[in-house]
Amino acid sequence: MQFLITGGTGFIGSRLVHRLLNEGHQVVVLSRQPAKDVRLQLSTRVKPVSSLAAVNPATCFDAIINLAGEGILDKRWRQARKKVLLDSRIGVTSELVDLIERMENKPGCFISASAVGYYGFSRLGEPLDESAEVGSDFAATLCDRWEQTARRIEALGVRTCIVRLGMVLHPGGGALQKMLPVFRLCLGGPIGNGQQIVPWVHMDDLLNALIYLANHPESCGVFNVVAPEIVTNKAFAKALGQAVRRPALLPAPVSVLGLMLGESSKLLTEGQAVVPKRLLDAGFTFAYPDLRKALATLLSYL
Secondary structure (H helix, E strand, O other): OEEEEEOOOOOOHHHHHHHHHHOOOEEEEEOOOOHHHHHHHOOOOOEEEOOHHHOOOOOOOOEEEEOOOOOOOOOOOOHHHHHHHHHHHHHHHHHHHHHHHHOOOOOOEEEEEEEHHHHOOOOOOOEEOOOOOOOOOHHHHHHHHHHHHHHHHHOOOOEEEEEEEOEEEEOOEHHHHHHHHHHHOOOOOOEOOOOOEOOEEEHHHHHHHHHHHHHOOOOOEEEEEOOOOOOEHHHHHHHHHHHOOOOOOOOEOHHHHHHHHHHHHHHHHOOOEEOOHHHHHOOOOOOOOOHHHHHHHHHOOO
């Protein structure tokens, strides 16, 4: 199969590219980096393109997977940063709409990332499957606008899957990479009272889900890509402490995180009990449905 990946040099995308190459697929990667740097980072078997305008509209892709977007927690959400977050997601997705409109042969499927932030952060622990309504805060608005843009591709007759991601766990990046040094220094613990739900997923399960959706032509629509186990922040901290053989008893005050991160602190201090109903209904099987097993496997990579 031939894939086009946006965000292919990022935390998730780079691992997806390696998986696809190892399985014998052809991969085109959109990146603003020089082509030689992309090949050095990923593989000489990757075909880099600097812009979607450079993609030949006669090319036939079996799947396009859209993972582009600036890091949601990299900087405080000032107005300028919010614009960057919106533009980096909606801009690239809009360019994909334009590309697919020009293509002589439409792709077999289009898979576009979103996030569980779609549901907002004031849901009081209610189980949230894919039918739950959109929230009202910035994260929810960001995800909603991103998804609305992706759905324009569905209107072109292309099978479209939108994947709402929880916290993706891998020691090579993301939240887990940032947490590990803190917990190893015995400084880790729950955030606030620790009762907020943490929607999480092992990196391998995320990659498996993306490939599963690409290979199952009956699958379309929205999919929550989170582990089926519902875990509180307190339970997550305890499991991570046990995984690194350190106590995890020092709570992080919500007020301090608010001062440090501003509005974006809600991503850490509030949670959502998101469930992967449609993914399970589609027949997908999680390799790591249990947090303790997932953490043990992830830390064995180090």
